[in-house]
Amino acid sequence: MTKATILIVDDEVSNIEIMNAVLEDDYDVCFATSGQQALDVARAAQPDLVLLDVLMPGIDGFEVCRQLKSDPLLADIPVIFTTGLGDTEDEMRGLSLGAIDYVTKPIQPAILRARVGNHVELKRLRDQLASMAVTDALTGLNNRRYLERSLQTEVGRLARTGEWLSVIMLDIDFFKQFNDTYGHPAGDRCITMVAAALTRAVKRASDLSARYGGEEFACVLPDTDPKGAEMVAQEILLQVQSLNIPHERSQVSPFITVSIGVASARCSPGMSAERWMSEADQQLYASKRQGRNRISMAEFDCGEEQISAVN
Known part of the structure; x- marks a missing residue:
């Protein structure tokens, strides 16, 4: 198991050395000696827990905690304040700012080890x-909730520069007939195998794949124009075909196939993420109407739309 990372923040190097000696065998430890450095290290290292001194020159521990809790990327990191013995007011103020616990100085190794261990496990x-809340249990892909939230974030981010964004939607052709013929356990295995094929086809770390529901999947491709999205869609078709999953009741192939819809547009302020999903869904159904096992594409903006089909 990967070690958790602990960020120790204290302007007294001797305190850092004491806490590091207690924790270094069980955790990866990084440190900062000022408030600003603590914020910089936290953003870079994304620690699992912060041990934060209250009294520091410049930005004190209270302000560091406030900034950590106001940053969406850092807000979930637990903060334990280190305070002088009997500093009740400091402890109360720290807890009110979002800290989860405190340890008193001078440091008691057993107490520090126990409290850090408890809070790392809770995190x-x-x-x-x-x-689990954003992951599909059957396939391990992201779920619909996470995809829709991420799509909205990407639309907002790319709108600042007018970059391309593409969305792919696909579903397994004649899947009801597959379930009726081979049974639901085989249907679940089929969905899992198609999800794995999708993962192989959608390769960039910035791209996102999800099980949208039932036998339907979706992908969000930031910074991807129509040509790039078509290449990904073609790779999805090839990866699914290479599975060679028999489907004797399919009307287009003796094996499992998918139909694909692609929507691409340059992002601009005020555009809704739902527009991409709607356009991709329309193209998915266009593929079905045209015979399945194919790709249909739409390039759109706020005022007009260009549509093409890829066999």
């Missing part, structure tokens, strides 16, 4: 639950 469990 691991929270992260696991958060991952």
